Every structure is written in structure tokens, then in C-alpha cells.
Amino acid sequence: MPRRSLIAEEVLEIMRRPARHCWTLDELHDDLTRQGLAPDPSSVFRAVCGLERSGTVVRVPLGDGRAHYEVASEHHDHLVCTTCGRMEPLACSIVADLASRVRAWSGFLVSGHQLVLSGTCGICADDAHGTSQRGRRRSTAQAGKNGR
Amino acid sequence: MPRRSLIAEEVLEIMRRPARHCWTLDELHDDLTRQGLAPDPSSVFRAVCGLERSGTVVRVPLGDGRAHYEVASEHHDHLVCTTCGRMEPLACSIVADLASRVRAWSGFLVSGHQLVLSGTCGICADDAHGTSQRGRRRSTAQAGKNGR
DNA sequence: AGACGATACGCAAGTTGATTGCGCAAGTCA
């Protein structure tokens, strides 16, 4: 039996929380630190690596030059709100027929895809219009985080 | 008048060649070196930065942790062959109706997207099957270039 | 033509995020 790793367990529990959908190593490390554990970044990295190796979490290339991780589940795509920075999963069935269309179109055999949609999430759109009479949940939404 | 930059001009000319569709800084630097110029990598970086700032080229986040650049044109998406490493542009109209579907589906206002399809290109699929009744249109496939 | 200011570019160093080596401590198994 593999020896249990405290950090890996905590990481997994953090990642299973619905508050957020996708984590960078940094964010995980911050969360762990906030919880009282103050692990070394390398330990977080190793924990996530282990989880990835075991197939529990997957790495999501979001195109911002950092590694993002999420718990493994049905393949899905991602919506990134450019206003609040939140990320939402997007049922991938919505692009399911793409493969066959592409194949017919160019002979390319699609075996996987990575789609990231950016724009404004419902909440932020409401805010912008001032219509916002709604219980705006907005997690720790750290805004921005653009530019490298 | 801005002073002309030899490197930027060469970079642009390389990127306009049809042989390839998407370049990393390294690849550009290699090509330039092969041409006899042997610029400093930082100069290539600055040249590309300038071109990007002027809107002549755009950075394409391909999710492999490196910066890829291509000449700016109509927005399009990308097909990456996992066998030969080639990258092809994919007319983006093929995912054009996605935005409205997503909006209806989740209230998310899509303003942009980045889609990378991976799989096997027609050539590699033919090769694998030996069936090679290739009539498939295709440009100059240069192989290799996987791995990090 | 010569002076001058701005820019390109090479060199070297710095930054950032990811990854690895090493050694100690703690857990597991026999």
C-alpha cells in the first residue's frame, strides 16, 4: 500500500471543492498555506504529479503559460471570464460533432481537443449592465491576472 | 520613421513562407541562423515582440508551454498532428456557431476562443494504414519535432 | 557633410514557473 501523503490528500480535497474549477500549483500552494499547512512548493508539485500519474487529476493547458490542474472527469472544455478571472467547465458534447466535420473537411483524424472560450460570464455581464439584482456569488474572484 | 530592423524583416519573411504555419522563438532563431544571420535570441525575441506590438504577428497559445507565433490574419484554429508534429490552420467558421450555443446554454458571452485539435493528419493516417490512396491535398509535410 | 538623437542588437544577467537531487524523518512490512 502506498504510504499516504498528507499534502496529496489536502490537494485533492481542495480541488474537489466546487468554489473553483481549475488550479495552478501556486493557487494550491496558497490554499494549503491558508489552511495552516505550509508545504514546500516542490511538495505540492510532487503531490500533484502523483495525482496526475494515478489519473486522479489532469493537467489542463489553458494557454497562459502556466500549468493548471483539475480533477479528472468527463472531458470538458473551459470558459474563462476575462473580467473576473473565473473559469467554468463547459460540457464538451457541445463540440462533439466537430471531429467528424473536421474529418470530412480535411482528412484530419481528431483524437482530442482543447477548447478555451474567453469572454464575460453571466455574472459579470449583469454587473456591467447594472441589472444585477441577483445574489451574485462571486468566489474569491481575483480579477485580472493578465499579462505575464 | 522607425528605423528598419533587419531581424524583424527576416523574421517576417520566414513566417510568411507557407512551409510551416506556426513558429516558436527557437525555430525562428534556428532558421535565421541557417540563413547566415546569427542573431542573438534576445534580438529575435525583440523583433517578434515588435511585430506583435504592431499587430503583424500574433502569439498562439498552443498549450505546450512555449510561445508560438504566426502572421496575423483571420482568426483560425489549429490542428496539431501528434504523429508528425505538423500544425495546420483550421478555418474558424467551423466553430463559429459555438458562441451562440454557449450563450444560450450558460449565459456566457463568448468574445474569443482558442481551439487546438490534436490527432492524426491525413498523411500520417495514410502512412499508418499503408492504404495510401492519397488524393488528399496537403502541403509540404516535414516530420518530427515532438518532445519538449 | 557632419552632428545629433533614436533605435537595433549583442551580451550578460534576471525572472518565473517547473523540476530534480539529496538527506532526514516518518511510516510500513517482516
Add this chain to the structure above:
DNA sequence: TGACTTGCGCAATCAACTTGCGTATCGTCT
């Protein structure tokens, strides 16, 4: 309990990108 394995902190390394600085060169102005 002793040997072996594994988790984890610390520090170092790596890769890709980015920046600072000094010099060479260009374009313009007089």
C-alpha cells in the same frame, strides 16, 4: 525492532522568456 520505502523540506537546476546596458548604426536635421 530493524530494514526498507516513501513523503517532504531545502536548495539547486533547467528552460523559456525577459530586461538592462553599452555600443554600433541609422535617419534626420542643420
